[in-house]
Amino acid sequence: MAEENREIEIMQSVYDKNEQVADQINAELTERGIFAVNVMGAPGVGKTSSLIQIIKRLEGITPYVIEGDIEADFDTITLQSMGVKAIQINTGGACHLDSPMIGQAVKDLNIEKGVLFIENIGNLVCPAEFMIGEHVKMLVSTVTEGSDKPYKYPLAFEKADIIVLNKCDLIPYTDFDEEFYMKGVRALNPTAPVIKVSCTTGEGFDEVSKWIKEKANA
């Protein structure tokens, strides 16, 4: 007869390493007076364009940006040309940023006092699963993606501390159903503010920037 197996209990999250590093980064940033925003959203929703609108309105608060992309550095160059201290992380294929990548980038940036925007890889799935040392998560969502997105990609909506609904100037040209969208968002996330914006017209960004400033100063 085969010997019976003996069970050794472990009960350890597979994310433990990532979470430990994220906690360290968060503590280090807080100590340096940095408020970190993890910017998430699908490709093409206007994450960088939203950051440009927000940064213009930060008045007196120093912005920093870590740009995550699989390849290329167009967004970093755009931000640097505005005088923003920005660095690029190319994941070379990985679909999300994780905390060891950010730990290194934060060291390289050598920053103090201000707001650090960490623009995650364009992806509505994986970034929501990984903490990267942020204080808040900002989700950029759009009317052109369709109003069913909260139902299809619930985790990103659930984890967000603020939802920026971009491309609202295009509502007349789409079949975006705001009621259906908001019903899904509210079921997943009863408290996060949902702010309608347009990077083209700038509408809504005063409110987004005010929310960030209040959180950063709190």
Added chain:
Amino acid sequence: MHEYPVTKRIIAVASEFAAKNGIDEVKQINLVVGDYSGYVASSIELYFDIIAEGTPCSGSKLNIMRVKPKLKCSICGELFERKLFSFECPVCGGDGVPTEIGQEFYIKSIEV
């Protein structure tokens, strides 16, 4: 797509625990994976044998216990599995909010 590093981590944790307990062969790893954890159980299985080679987990069985996500009704408190495109509670029709059930992703135990 990040199942590869995650599978590596599972094997590393199991091997660490085996070493701590003076064991050189792990027969089974019991892993709990919620369907909302973002991990595809079959992809973890796909990598497992290759990565486990040469570790105490080589040849061990990977037992994945999957957990179906449940929402909790904000009105009547019922725990339920959601239907597609809906968060509606089957009992009272209220909206369900996400719970931790279905987001699990941990190594429960090893069998030696």
